[in-house]
Amino acid sequence: xxxxxxxxxxxxxxxxxxxxxxxxxxxxxxxxxxxxxxxxxxxxxxxxxxxxxxxxxxxxxxxxxxxxxxxxxxxxxxxxxxxxxxxxxxxxxxxxxxxxxxxxxxxxxxx
Amino acid sequence: xxxxxxxxxxxxxxxxxxxxxxxxxxxxxxxxxxxxxxxxxxxxxxxxxxxxxxxxxxxxxxxxxxxxxxxxxxxxxxxxxxxxxxxxxxxxxxxxxxxxxxxxxxxxxxxxxx
Numbered sequence: 001x002x003x004x005x006x007x008x009x010x011x012x013x014x015x016x017x018x019x020x021x022x023x024x025x026x027x028x029x030x031x032x033x034x035x036x037x038x039x040x041x042x043x044x045x046x047x048x049x050x051x052x053x054x055x056x057x058x059x060x061x062x063x064x065x066x067x068x069x070x071x072x073x074x075x076x077x078x079x080x081x082x083x084x085x086x087x088x089x090x091x092x093x094x095x096x097x098x099x100x101x102x103x104x105x106x107x108x109x110x111x
Numbered sequence: 112x113x114x115x116x117x118x119x120x121x122x123x124x125x126x127x128x129x130x131x132x133x134x135x136x137x138x139x140x141x142x143x144x145x146x147x148x149x150x151x152x153x154x155x156x157x158x159x160x161x162x163x164x165x166x167x168x169x170x171x172x173x174x175x176x177x178x179x180x181x182x183x184x185x186x187x188x189x190x191x192x193x194x195x196x197x198x199x200x201x202x203x204x205x206x207x208x209x210x211x212x213x214x215x216x217x218x219x220x221x222x223x224x225x
Binding site (some may be wrong): 008032034036041042043044045046049089091093097098099100101102103104 | 117143152153154155157160162201203205213214215216217218219221
C-alpha cells in the first residue's frame with residue numbers, strides 16, 4: 001500500500017517559533033499537491049495547495065514550497081500556536097482520481 | 112455547500128461479526144468517493160474508490176468490500192471482521208475528475224475489533 005507501515009515522525013516546536021514540515025514525493029509527473037492537517041480523532045482538513053507550475057504559495061500563516069528538481073514539498077507555519085498541534089500530511093495527485101498521502105508528521109507545540 | 116456525513120463515529124465489534132459503515136455526501140452530484148483506513152499513529156491507506164454508481168476500484172485486497180448503491184452513498188462492509196480490521200476509517204469525496212480540488216474528508220469512524 002502507499003506509505004503505510006511507518007510510525008509518524010514528530011516535530012516539536014516552541015510556541016511562537018516557525019515550523020517547517022517536509023515531504024518527499026515520488027512521481028515527477030504529479031501536477032498538484034495538497035497539505036492536510038489532522039487533529040486527534042478527526043478527519044484531515046485542507047490547509048493549502050500548490051500546482052506544479054508554481055514554486056511557492058502563501059496562505060494565512062502558512063507557506064508551501066515546491067522543489068520539483070528534488071521532488072520535495074515543505075509546509076512552513078509562521079508563529080506556531082498551540083492550535084497548530086496536529087498531524088500534517090502531504091498529498092500528491094496521482095492520475096485522474098487518486099491522491100497518494102505521505103506518512104505524516106506529528107507537530108507538537110511546546111508552551 | 113457540500114457536506115459529507117459518516118457514521119457511526121465509534122464502533123466496537125467482536126471478531127467474526129459483520130460490518131457496515133455508511134457515508135453520504137450532500138450538495139453535489141457525481142462525486143468521486145473514497146474509503147481510507149488509518150491505523151493508530153500511522154498514515155492513510157486507500158482502500159476503495161468509486162467514480163460512479165456501481166463502480167468500485169479496490170486498492171488493497173483484503174477482508175473488506177465497498178458498494179455505491181446511490182450517487183452520493185458509499186458503504187464499506189465486511190462479512191467477518193478480523194482483529195487487524197481495527198482502525199480509523201475515513202470517507203472522502205472529490206469533484207468529478209478531481210482536477211485541482213483534492214478531497215474533503217468525513218469525520219471518521221473508529222472501529223475496534225475485540
